[in-house]
Amino acid sequence: TMQRILPKFKLTYFNFPGRGEKVRIAFKMAGIEFEDERIEFSQWPEMKAKSPFAQVPLLTIDGMPPVAQSAAILRYVGRLGNLYPSDPEKALQVDEIVGLEEDFFQARSLPFFIGRNPRAYGHPADIPNQDIQAIQANLRSTLVAEDIPRFLGYFEAKLAQSERPAFIVGDTPTVADCALLASLRAVKTGTSPGVPPTLVDAHPRLAAYYARVMELPVIRAYYA
Amino acid sequence: PRYKLTYFNFAGMAERIRLAFKIGGIEFEDERIDHSAWLELKPKTPHGQIPVLSVDGKIQVAQSGAILRYVGRLANMYPIDAEKALEIDEAIGLLEDLWRSIDPSFTIEDAPQKLGHDTDPPEQERIALQARMRANLTANDVPRFLGYFEAKLAKTETGFLCGDAPTIADCDLFATLRTFKCDLLEGVPSSVVDSQPQLAAFYSRIMDIPAVRAYYGGK
Numbered sequence: 001t002m003q004r005i006l007p008k009f010k011l012t013y014f015n016f017p018g019r020g021e022k023v024r025i026a027f028k029m030a031g032i033e034f035e036d037e038r039i040e041f042s043q044w045p046e047m048k049a050k051s052p053f054a055q056v057p058l059l060t061i062d063g064m065p066p067v068a069q070s071a072a073i074l075r076y077v078g079r080l081g082n083l084y085p086s087d088p089e090k091a092l093q094v095d096e097i098v099g100l101e102e103d104f105f106q107a108r109s110l111p112f113f114i115g116r117n118p119r120a121y122g123h124p125a126d127i128p129n130q131d132i133q134a135i136q137a138n139l140r141s142t143l144v145a146e147d148i149p150r151f152l153g154y155f156e157a158k159l160a161q162s163e164r165p166a167f168i169v170g171d172t173p174t175v176a177d178c179a180l181l182a183s184l185r186a187v188k189t190g191t192s193p194g195v196p197p198t199l200v201d202a203h204p205r206l207a208a209y210y211a212r213v214m215e216l217p218v219i220r221a222y223y224a
Numbered sequence: 225p226r227y228k229l230t231y232f233n234f235a236g237m238a239e240r241i242r243l244a245f246k247i248g249g250i251e252f253e254d255e256r257i258d259h260s261a262w263l264e265l266k267p268k269t270p271h272g273q274i275p276v277l278s279v280d281g282k283i284q285v286a287q288s289g290a291i292l293r294y295v296g297r298l299a300n301m302y303p304i305d306a307e308k309a310l311e312i313d314e315a316i317g318l319l320e321d322l323w324r325s326i327d328p329s330f331t332i333e334d335a336p337q338k339l340g341h342d343t344d345p346p347e348q349e350r351i352a353l354q355a356r357m358r359a360n361l362t363a364n365d366v367p368r369f370l371g372y373f374e375a376k377l378a379k380t381e382t383g384f385l386c387g388d389a390p391t392i393a394d395c396d397l398f399a400t401l402r403t404f405k406c407d408l409l410e411g412v413p414s415s416v417v418d419s420q421p422q423l424a425a426f427y428s429r430i431m432d433i434p435a436v437r438a439y440y441g442g443k
Binding site: 055068079080095096099102111114120123157 | 304310368
């Protein structure tokens with residue numbers, strides 16, 4: 001058999017799940033080796049100044065200038081690792097879930113983003129910390145009551161389209177599963193402050209899906 | 225198959241898709257709905273959002289990025305090659321980041337409570353806040369992101385963002401530039417594009433594509 005000889009990959013991101021986790025999961029699912037470079041916040045200002053777009057994650061391929069954008073890197077790993085169909089109709093379904101998960105991530109992360117850059121959201125730059133915390137607590141309770149259940153419901157409905165769903169789209173894992181797993185894990189493991197891990201359990205197909213995917217050998221090994 | 229794209233009657237997130245259909249030469253129904261029609265349609269959409277793409281009369285999918293890539297695949301504007309697609313996806317992602325930085329300046333006007341403000345600041349206050357946010361965007365985020373594309377275009381010799389023919393990345397960039405060029409974003413002047421020679425030339429180049437010129441009726 002002809003095996004494509006793959007270059008050396010390095011993924012650079014902070015030492016938490018965030019936007020990088022779905023890519024880490026994709027590398028694992030694809031069985032593609034990569035250096036999982038995790039940087040501390042103290043290292044970031046210097047790296048940021050040297051990075052192409054002042055953001056991470058970054059993918060370095062064989063020491064070439066790095067590429068940014070988690071969803072771009074996700075799709076790239078998917079293409080190399082047979083996790084991203086080339087058939088337009090199948091890819092459309094995968095892309096819909098990837099986009100939806102990105103919306104979910106954004107919605108969950110909004111309180112954090114407001115705290116990090118209040119001015120970008122119309123608040124005074126010098127807003128007192130306790131005011132920010134009150135805003136965040138308020139927004140989080142709305143997230144827990146409304147937005148998060150709404151998004152989880154969309155994924156539940158997707159699983160319900162198939163009588164015995166194996167993965168979120170079709171019978172084999174795709175990058176849509178990598179993205180969805182990252183988000184579900186964020187909720188389940190309490191990464192999102194103020195968000196109870198039990199929210200996923202209210203959706204039976206999704207809870208079962210999560211358990212199933214976590215039991216895949218490469219995933220179980222990764223999170224061991 | 226019969227394609228129908230449903231969105232509001234403005235550019236927004238749908239414009240890049242409309243352009244991909246047009247440049248790709250794929251027929252589609254460009255359905256534009258008003259607010260009351262939207263309220264009726266909303267519960268019938270997968271996630272309460274538009275744009276949605278219908279195929280042969282049935283709503284198939286939401287998510288503008290998914291639809292854009294689908295049309296790109298049909299139109300040969302989104303290659304299968306992993307490295308080429310990576311370059312395109314990076315560009316599209318950066319433009320999405322730019323729009324994400326602009327979004328709060330819309331939300332402050334119609335739903336400030338979503339950003340942690342009091343539900344009903346007086347209109348004057350909302351407008352003042354919006355103006356401040358737009359001024360900040362004009363000074364910082366917009367030139368920063370547009371600068372990335374100015375630099376990228378300076379490096380390519382083809383005049384397109386990725387490779388030697390238009391791709392969905394070009395559709396996305398053009399749609400963004402047009403918003404600024406046509407002063408569609410209050411508080412962000414068209415000079416953000418006009419001051420950048422590569423971007424200004426890119427804009428004219430895409431506008432000169434016959435299907436694009438026809439679409440905009442020479443405007």
